[in-house]
Amino acid sequence: MDLRETFTLSVVGLLSHKLRTFLTMLGIIFGVAAVIAMLSIGEGAKQESLEQIRQMGISNIIVQHWDREEEEDREESTDRNLSRGLTWADARAISDIVPTAEYVTPQRELQTRALAGDNTFRTMLVGTTPEYLTVLNARVASGVFFTHEDMLESRRVCVLGADARRALFFFDDPLGARIKIRNHWFTVIGVLEDKGAASGKIGGVLEVRNTDEDIYVPLSTLLQRFHWEAGQSELTQITVKVDDPDRLNETAQLIRTLVGRRHRGVDDFKIAIPEELLRQSQRTQQIFNVVMGCIAGISLVVGGIGIMNIMLASVLERTREIGIRRALGARRRDILYQFLVESLLVSLTGGLVGVMLGYAVPEVITLYAGWRTIVPAWTIALAFGVSATVGIGFGIYPARQAARLNPIDALRYE
Amino acid sequence: MTVSSNNAVIEIRQLIKTYTMGLTQVHALAGLSLHIQRNEYVAIMGPSGSGKSTLLNIIGCLDMPSGGEYVLNGQLASQMDDDELARIRNQEIGFVFQTFNLLPRSNALRNVELPLVYSGIGSRERTDRAQRALQAVGLGDRMNHRPNELSGGQRQRVAIARALVNGPAIILADEPTGALDTRTGEEIMQLFRQLHDQGNTIILVTHEEHVAQHSRRIVRLRDGLIESDAPNPGGTPV
Numbered sequence: 001m002d003l004r005e006t007f008t009l010s011v012v013g014l015l016s017h018k019l020r021t022f023l024t025m026l027g028i029i030f031g032v033a034a035v036i037a038m039l040s041i042g043e044g045a046k047q048e049s050l051e052q053i054r055q056m057g058i059s060n061i062i063v064q065h066w067d068r069e070e071e072e073d074r075e076e077s078t079d080r081n082l083s084r085g086l087t088w089a090d091a092r093a094i095s096d097i098v099p100t101a102e103y104v105t106p107q108r109e110l111q112t113r114a115l116a117g118d119n120t121f122r123t124m125l126v127g128t129t130p131e132y133l134t135v136l137n138a139r140v141a142s143g144v145f146f147t148h149e150d151m152l153e154s155r156r157v158c159v160l161g162a163d164a165r166r167a168l169f170f171f172d173d174p175l176g177a178r179i180k181i182r183n184h185w186f187t188v189i190g191v192l193e194d195k196g197a198a199s200g201k202i203g204g205v206l207e208v209r210n211t212d213e214d215i216y217v218p219l220s221t222l223l224q225r226f227h228w229e230a231g232q233s234e235l236t237q238i239t240v241k242v243d244d245p246d247r248l249n250e251t252a253q254l255i256r257t258l259v260g261r262r263h264r265g266v267d268d269f270k271i272a273i274p275e276e277l278l279r280q281s282q283r284t285q286q287i288f289n290v291v292m293g294c295i296a297g298i299s300l301v302v303g304g305i306g307i308m309n310i311m312l313a314s315v316l317e318r319t320r321e322i323g324i325r326r327a328l329g330a331r332r333r334d335i336l337y338q339f340l341v342e343s344l345l346v347s348l349t350g351g352l353v354g355v356m357l358g359y360a361v362p363e364v365i366t367l368y369a370g371w372r373t374i375v376p377a378w379t380i381a382l383a384f385g386v387s388a389t390v391g392i393g394f395g396i397y398p399a400r401q402a403a404r405l406n407p408i409d410a411l412r413y414e
Numbered sequence: 415m416t417v418s419s420n421n422a423v424i425e426i427r428q429l430i431k432t433y434t435m436g437l438t439q440v441h442a443l444a445g446l447s448l449h450i451q452r453n454e455y456v457a458i459m460g461p462s463g464s465g466k467s468t469l470l471n472i473i474g475c476l477d478m479p480s481g482g483e484y485v486l487n488g489q490l491a492s493q494m495d496d497d498e499l500a501r502i503r504n505q506e507i508g509f510v511f512q513t514f515n516l517l518p519r520s521n522a523l524r525n526v527e528l529p530l531v532y533s534g535i536g537s538r539e540r541t542d543r544a545q546r547a548l549q550a551v552g553l554g555d556r557m558n559h560r561p562n563e564l565s566g567g568q569r570q571r572v573a574i575a576r577a578l579v580n581g582p583a584i585i586l587a588d589e590p591t592g593a594l595d596t597r598t599g600e601e602i603m604q605l606f607r608q609l610h611d612q613g614n615t616i617i618l619v620t621h622e623e624h625v626a627q628h629s630r631r632i633v634r635l636r637d638g639l640i641e642s643d644a645p646n647p648g649g650t651p652v
């Protein structure tokens with residue numbers, strides 16, 4: 001009997017018990033779908049954090065002001081006297097003293113509202129220096145970024161993030177237009193390209209917001225024009241671009257020592273290295289993948305046991321049929337293949353449906369939970385490989401049982 | 415290896431079949447010897463439990479003896495491997511069972527095709543030959559009926575068509591009329607007579623004297639041994 005005959009025979013056998021076949025398949029369907037869904041969530045998360053970290057600059061070191069006021073009220077007054085928080089002077093000191101610091105850009109952020117005509121937009125007003133562009137890999141889409149001259153004269157000019165532009169001007173040309181922030185009017189001189197990054201948290205430490213919603217003004221203008229409460233830190237953040245990515249850690253160490261000394265030992269800043277965070281998050285991701293893979297794998301094994309169970313029952317139920325076939329000239333391997341192909345068909349069909357479901361589930365997750373999901377192509381090969389292995393692995397024993405039967409014993413079986 | 419002493423198709427020497435049931439042993443065949451020539455028509459009779467079915471199953475290569483020798487066409491059955499036995503069941507022997515043993519989910523045509531499937535014959539020729547076999551037993555108009563849509567006699571004729579379809583030289587039948595009424599039984603016996611006339615060797619097991627009368631030789635068993643073995647003068651001469 002050739003393979004096509006065996007195949008036809010198995011299909012007919014399976015179709016004669018449609019519901020049972022389907023229920024048997026479910027185990028594999030869910031197992032495969034779970035594997036693919038898990039992997040795609042993992043892959044999506046990985047891509048997302050990769051992009052966020054790229055956006056922060058893979059060769060950057062971030063020094064952030066750390067407000068401890070809320071946590072430790074009692075020390076507040078003494079600390080304030082010792083340190084004024086992160087300052088522009090700190091930024092200059094880093095630039096002057098740290099040899100590996102290629103570019104340094106200070107940043108002061110202010111949560112506020114911007115008005116353009118009738119449109120208002122909740123935004124983050126960022127006071128910074130022209131180096132911002134280089135350090136953060138940002139590009140100007142139209143117009144220009146402000147210059148050192150703008151800085152020196154504290155001009156009231158601003159550059160819009162892509163989303164801020166869309167929200168305030170829709171399709172109008174914003175260049176030359178004036179927007180109002182608090183009591184001050186700013187002239188729009190440029191718009192940045194879309195960075196396309198979502199907000200989130202990396203490694204549970206570094207807050208990443210959607211910087212496309214930011215509005216940028218010269219740091220000097222921001223510090224002069226707006227009213228600041230006494231005792232507030234001058235800067236929110238200093239971003240340092242390091243010329244040699246291999247020296248990130250030692251540079252960070254140097255900056256920690258330098259700023260620590262300038263702050264007289266007051267622990268009011270923290271240093272983050274995006275590249276380091278990337279590696280951490282990848283490690284966490286790996287653990288997540290392994291755990292999820294195990295869970296999905298277990299469901300596949302359960303599915304395989306389901307196949308084995310049904311195949312064993314089917315062999316018992318069809319003992320007479322086996323006897324008849326043997327009496328009419330079927331060889332042991334004809335019977336073996338018949339049952340093996342059946343379980344292989346169940347598992348492969350289940351695998352196929354599982355792959356489709358595995359594609360659909362991440363879509364739904366993306367739609368409702370907003371998580372990014374990516375189905376890597378190799379998971380499909382994996383899914384089919386695994387279902388074939390499950391089909392053969394759990395099908396071989398029942399098929400052997402069937403083939404082992406003596407013709408006369410099988411015929412006599414009641 | 416040839417162990418044949420004459421040109422018998424079937425040579426049985428000191429055949430023993432023992433079933434062990436717990437502590438007791440049942441000797442279904444107790445050292446039975448029998449030779450059957452080509453184109454003989456033999457009826458095997460005997461009381462219930464005398465070992466008729468056991469003997470026929472061994473002749474049909476469905477079962478293996480516990481002792482003694484069974485030589486089929488000059489070849490010792492105990493020395494054949496499973497594939498060889500399957501080939502013999504498929505091509506050299508046609509077996510007709512008392513309970514028909516048709517596949518309930520397949521129609522008459524598919525049932526008759528079954529031996530051809532295991533001979534590796536293509537589906538076209540298979541269908542063709544199965545149709546002719548069914549026509550030969552007078553069921554040309556029932557090919558698409560499933561066994562449960564056929565009468566007992568029709569079912570047995572499907573089973574006979576299946577036994578014949580691969581052109582075996584030997585036809586074995588274990589009480590082929592046991593489940594049929596007398597008239598239908600007679601029709602089946604006519605089929606066997608035709609087969610015998612065409613040159614087949616026929617061995618059938620039966621309880622009924624009038625069925626045995628169709629044969630040329632009657633072998634009577636008792637307790638796993640041959641009680642008598644005589645030509646049947648009542649059988650229609652060639």
Ligand SMILES: Nc1ncnc2c1ncn2[C@@H]1O[C@H](COP(=O)(O)OP(=O)(O)OP(=O)(O)O)[C@@H](O)[C@H]1O
Nearest residue numbers: 433435440441442461462463464465466467468469
């Ligand atoms: N599988 C078996 N296990 C145990 N004993 C068996 C088995 N098959 C047959 N026997 C015993 O062997 C003996 C012969 O059985 P067999 O079926 O050959 O009798 P038979 O002559 O065909 O009888 P009947 O006319 O009733 O069909 C009986 O005593 C029976 O109990």
Ligand SMILES: [Mg+2]
Nearest residue numbers: 466467468588
């Ligand atoms: Mg019997």
